[in-house]
Amino acid sequence: METLGHHYIVEGSGCSAEVISRVEAVEQIMVRAAEVANVQVWAISFHRFSPNGVSGVVVISESHLSVHTWPEEGYVALDIYTCGEKAKPEAAVQHALKAFGASNMHITEVTRGLDEKDKSYFHSMITWEETIPDNILNHRPRRRRRVTRRGRTRLTASSSS
């Protein structure tokens, strides 16, 4: 079975404290994000913790979505990790951050489950930052790519804007 997966690790800033403090709202946004990602949901677990904040996960086949919120800081730590060619994890990231009301996000996309046909698995990474305009979907960020493998590090910068 295909091991390749796309894992978005996101720090979202400037979020709506009102939205990200409510467990029902956060759960609804993350379940909708799973639908946007076009993945099959296996289990959902969301919790409010003291004195403030929400922690939750959506378990999907071979991967997951998770979020942890700090309402007083306007901050969310979001993970969206999907496997399979039909999944749309980046669309799910955009949906969730827009719904949280984020104004800025720092993202690393980790490509997981890579191998060189020797069953020794590794990951590669791309990191970028976005400020969120009126319509985030029309925003094309600057990206930096890094691939690490067995001590070798290649760093290339490319602008897609």
Place this chain on the structure above:
Amino acid sequence: METLGHHYIVEGSGCSAEVISRVEAVEQIMVRAAEVANVQVWAISFHRFSPNGVSGVVVISESHLSVHTWPEEGYVALDIYTCGEKAKPEAAVQHALKAFGASNMHITEVTRGLDEKDKSYFHSMITWEETIPDNILNHRPRRRRRVTRRGRTRLTASSSS
């Protein structure tokens, strides 16, 4: 509340197919990893998926542990993300990979929820690779550190072996 968190993203190779194909075994290992990490468990959700493999998460305060397994490949995609000064995420990683029977691991440690007192959050990363000797706990890997922030990228190499 403190936003700082340590998130270990791990590709584990050479794992025991017999261990990582059994949902009960994988769940037990991950719950024990949470104990080793010294964190409070809020919820547990583990599932076997067809034709093979296990997906599961342990939700803890402000963060989570997750694993996805590919028994026929001897591969696990492991995440251990903890907040708080008392947490020991690296010990949990070592416990889980040893229990899965991994012979090799590729790790990125993401330090999440960093800011410069402006409520604009970002993460930094360190990536390394380890082969697992008889006692993994005595193995000190070579590390590479990268800090990314607003388009700036610094890359430094250091040996801790």
